[in-house]
Amino acid sequence: ATNSTSRTEHFFNENELDKRLGGSVFNMGSLGNTMGMTKADKVVKEHRMVVEAESALLKSISKERINFLKTDTTQPKGPKLNKSAKELAHFGTLDQEVFSLPKDGRDTADGPLERVSSLKRHRKSRHDQAFEKYQHERESIGQQMQEAVSAEALAFKQRLMENDSDIEVEFSALADDRLVVLEEHGVQRVWDEVQSQSPIRLAWIDGLADSLAHIETDRQTLMRDSVAELIATLNEVSAMSVGEVERLMEAETMSLNLTAFLPWTRRPGCSLAVISERVGVRRREVVENKRTGAELIRRLQRAEVEAERARRKRWEDSMERWRKLRTLGAMQAFQQLLLSEEFASPPPRAQLMSSLLEQQEVAHSKVLQHIEMIDSLLPPNAVLGTDAMTDWLDVARSDADRWDEMRQAGIAHLWENEHELHQKALDHFTGLQADVKRYAGYSEEEAAQMLEEEAMVMVRDRQNQAESTLKSLAEFMEKLSATWRSQWGTLGDFLLQLSKLHDDHKARVTSLHQAAVADVKESRTQHDVDDKECEDAYNQATVLLKQSGGQKELEENLSKTMDCLDAIQEGYRKFHTRTTQIVEKNPVTMKENGETYQRDLCELLGLKPNLPDIVVEEENPPPPEPEPEVRPTSK
Secondary structure, X not given: OOOHHHHHHHHHOHHHHHHHHOOOOOOHHHHHHHOOOOHHHHHHHHHHHHHHHHHHHHHHHOOOOOOOOOOOOOOOOOOOOOOOHHHHHHXXXXXXXXXXXXXXXXXXOOOOHHHHHHHHHHHHHHHHHHHHHHHHHHHHHHHHHHHHHHHHHHHHHHHHHHHHHHHHHHHHOOOHHHHOOOOHHHHHHHHHHHHOHHHHXXXXXXXXXXXXXXXXXXXXXXXXXXXXXXXXXXXXXXXXOHHHHHHHHHHHHHHHHOOOOOOXXXXXXXXXXXXXXXXXXXOOOHHHXXXXXXXXXXXXXXXXXXXXXXXXXXXXXXXXHHHHHHHHHHHHHHHHHHHOHHHHOOHHHHHHHHXXXXXXXXXXXXXXXXXXXXXXXXOOOOOOOHHHHHHHHHHHHHHHHHHHHHHHHHHHHHHHHHHHHHHHHHHHHHHHXXXXXXXXXXXXXXXXXXXXXXXXXXXXXXXXXXXXXXHHHHHHHHHHHHHHHHHHHHHXXXXXXXXXXXXXXXXXXXXHHHHHHHHHHXXXXXXXXXXXXXXXXXXXXXXXXXXXXOHHHHHHHHHHHHHHHHHHHHHHHHHHHHHHHXXXXXXXXXXXXXXXXXXXXXXXXXXOXXXXXXXXXXXXXXXXXXXXXXXXXXX
């Protein structure tokens, strides 16, 4: 802006002002449209009425007028001046006006125009002071507007930053380590909290627009009051004509109406409107100010919409990550479940196997006790017998049968538990399928492939491993049971053979003893029969001997009697010889039988008997070799 003196001098040149402003620029309609009916408006309105009256008066007197007075022919010499009718109407005749002027074109020091010039300078000084005061007030109002706008912008920015921090706090709940533990309603709650901030932020933008409009309204009110005060002061000073004041105020009012104070933004390409040198250069206009403010609000709203879309995209990405994380988490939880104790080594299975192991230990202890019972069945603790061994073997087989029943029942319970466990794993897999489908983190093909490769494979592997373990356990225990049965059978057969050998030996000993006794009895019986016959013959011969009547008869009967006695003696001798042979033969037979039993027992036990080897006699021995012929030697 130029200084106040040049500004006032410029507006004194009415033609130059009209030329710069493109003709008559005073239009109170535009001023009235931008100002309300305040006190200043009333003053302006009254001033407008005065200006309109003056314009009408000037238009009336600008018309050509006819002077009916006669012209004075006695005029002083000098140049002839031609004035228009307008000038004649203001100042009278040309001669009077010319004669009243000084010769050098200036008032004298003591002339009456000096006071007029001093008054004009004084009015001009007051005029400049009033305009400088107005300019200072205008700059102060603009500075206040800038500070108010800056304060509103700073407060708005601070609110947005705090709200952004709050939104970031809400989004921090969507970090991977915290996102994986959230449920879907928790993720949705985060978006609800974030979305609830959008109306608040939009309301802040609307509030900023209202604040800027209010600041602009306050500025316009203050400027209207300042302009009204300036108009009143200028009219009171009267340094310029009313028309010049009106034109000056019209230009200033137009400048104020088109001046913007928006320090927070600069729009490139904004047109510069040169109002006048007095008004100065303004970078923005009121219309452009409002347009810029509207553009600012529009950009803020568009930025908020884009920010909301970005937040929505960020939340949707978090939701997508949540779906994938929950899907992977469900997969991992299912895998950990299959690797956990519930499926890897389930307590029911461990309890069943422990019970089966205890039963096996009990059966094994019975096996040992039953084997130890053999000692009580063998000599010298007991008489070895087949019946006792048969009873022992029957008890052993009964124990083996009972253990087989318990073993098969235990294996069957383990298989039932495995079937239940596999069905439970399938149920969990079905739940996993439902969770994966509900999370929808992957496509159906990807989800099906992941379920097959990451979950179903583990189910099958666990089932195969469990079935292999149970089959191995069943085979081992069945083999162990068969081993026990085989050992019991082998031991029983051995004991039965030993008992049978002992029983056969005992039977042979008893048979040999009974045969010897029977032979002795038979020999005695035969001796008794033969001896009775001899005794009867002796008794008869004795009777005959007693009845002998002659020597010859006596000798014959005596000879018969002696023969009978010889027969009786011979019978006793034969009986003794036969009995002695039987009695002497029995120990030999018993010895042979004992040696045979010892050989057979040692052969059964795998031992070498402490007996001489048996010499087998040949049925047809070779003839003895002939002795060599001895020839007599000559003397």
